[in-house]
Structures are given as C-alpha cells and as structure tokens.
Amino acid sequence: MRVAVLDDYQGVALKLVDWGTLPGVTVVPFRDHVHDPDLLVARLQGYDAVMRIRERTEFPRSVLERLPDLKLFLATGMRNARSLDLEAADDLGITVCTTNALHQTTVEVTWALIFELMRNLPAETESLRAGGWQVGLGRGLAGKTLGIVGLGNMGIPVAKIGQVLGMNVVAWSANLTPERTAPHDVTCVTKDELFATSDVITLHLPHSDTTEGTVGARELGLMKPRSVIVNTARPALWDEAALYAALREERIGGAGMDVYMVEPLPDDHPFRHLRNVVATPHIGFVTEENFEIFYRQTHENLRAYLDGSPINVISGSRPFLPDSQVAQQMHAQKLASSKRA
Secondary structure: OEEEEEOOOOOOOOOOOOHHHOOOOEEEEOOOOOOOHHHHHHHHOOOOEEEEOOOOOOEOHHHHOOOOOOOEEEOOOOOOOOOEOHHHHHHHOOEEEOOOOOOHHHHHHHHHHHHHHHOOHHHHHHHHHOOOOOOOOOOOOOOOEEEEEOOOOOHHHHHHHHHHOOOEEEEEOOOOOHHHHHHHOOEEOOHHHHHHHOOEEEEOOOOOOOOOOOEOHHHHHHOOOOOEEEEOOOHHHEOHHHHHHHHHOOOOOEEEEOOOOOOOOOOOOHHHOOOOEEEOOOOOOOOHHHHHHHHHHHHHHHHHHHOOOOOOEEEOOOOOOOHHHHHHHHHHHHHHHHHHO
16 A cells, blocks of 8 residues: 655654554655645555645545545544545545544644734844844733634633733624623623724634635724734635735734645745734644644554554545455456356
C-alpha cells in the first residue's frame, strides 16, 4: 500500500510514528501545498491511501472521482464535512477514518493574538531587535468589553480567560439565548450591540451556509475606531475584502488572524504587510500534542484497515487488496465471464 501524506509543512511525517511496523506500507510525505485540482490529482495517481492534516487540502467529488486507486482516506480531526465530500467517498467506496484532536490549543492562539494587538507587541519586539527601546503605549484588558461571536466549545474557555483578566464579556450568535449564556456569567446581546460596544471581538463559529459572511462591511462599520477583531475559527466567517479596506483606512484598531481564504497565504497578500495586523500561519491546532494524536491514531487506523477491521470510520467500505490478490480477483472475474458466455 502506498500512502501519501499531504501538507507536511514541518517535515515530521516520517518521525512521529514508526511506519515500518506496517509491512508492505510505503509512506510518501509532501511538504508543499497544491492548490490546483489537476495537479493534486496528478500527484496522487497510484496512491492507495491519503493522509490529510486537518482541512489543508480540499477533496470535492470532482477530485475523488479522478482517483481510482484511492481506497482509504486518513483524516485528522472530526471537522471534515465541508472540505471532504463524504457522500462522494461513500458512493465511491472510499473508507474514511479519522482521529481525535485537542481544541484548547486554538484558544491559546486566540489569546496570543489578543495580547499582541492590545499591548502592541510586534512593534515593541521589532524595536528591541533593531537596537531601540519603547515605541508606544499598550492597552490593558481589565475593564474592557470582550465580544464573543459563538459561545461554544471555543467561546466558553475564551470567555473564562477574559473574565479572569477583569473583562466584561458579552456574546452573540444566531441561536444564543440569555438562558444559555447565564451559567457562564456572560451577557447575551444583539449582534449590533456586540460590534458597537466591544473593545475586543473574537470569532468562534463553525463554517456553515448560515455563518458564512457573518462579519461584513456593515459589522465592521459598527466597531469602535480602536477596537480589534480576531479570527482563529474559519476564514469564510468574515469578508476579507471588507476587512482589508477597514484596516487599510484605519477605521478599526487592528485584526488578528490565523485563518485565510487561500492557504498558504500568497507572498504578496496585503495581510502580510499591514501594520495593524497580527497574523499567524494557521497554527491554532499545530502543537506537539495534537500531532502526536494525529499520527498515532492514523497509524492505528491504517493498521486496523489492513487487518480488515477498520476503526474510527465515518464513510466508505472499499477494501484494500495487495497486487497479487487484485490479479487473482481479476482472473476470477474473467473466468466467470467466459463461463457465462
């Protein structure tokens, strides 16, 4: 079995587990990302399995249908429905197995971005490295209002940290109610109130048809001139063009971001160069602990599949047959056809 590991940016695919304990398995990691579907299909010809790190590469039906050798898709993390066509995988008999993931790691990056924005850390560290000293005044968080868009698995711990820091915490989402926010000492507000009154806004919604474009020009226009907004969730939650305009014209205080509509972010993308942006390269889930889970459980999933008893399956049922068995199966089919003739 040939296994392709996609988007191995850190070059760890051959280090975190011992693939040699799976006889007959050849693992080939790719450290670069392929955007073009035709190039992706060309790259994966002849591979029996694909391991994907989170949702870095999309697999719509149009791609899966052009990969006749693909029998096993090794996903990492549970959010796969929008970036991997599970219905197509099921139709094509491609088994999809997945792994667990730690979620609090993204909460940590959320607060790292907030701290950098509010305390002006990029400019201060840049000055120090250049031989300078203090260059500006940061802003404290105590007494400020933290607006959380989506009070779920991510939003709740973000709220708790804000409360520890002395912030007033408010929240909104389409289905959020005061009864649901009260146990967390969070005030449920309207969407407009959140954007108009918050000093720090952070997005923690899943990507769906109803959440796409949650933050557009209108919402950004409601923000206070010095307020900042952070997105470590999904890029489609905000309108990147509207956000860029607001940042370029300094109509808001700044933005922190870990997710982008095109990843890796193009070299000439303006978010790389705006002074009021703090940007990280989608590292919310990128920790030693998460990758240990991804690779260990993927190794277990692959072993179970090869043993004929797949585990952690979310779609598909296509068995793997070594080349010799494929030849035997084809020969048997030919014999059956000749007898019927």
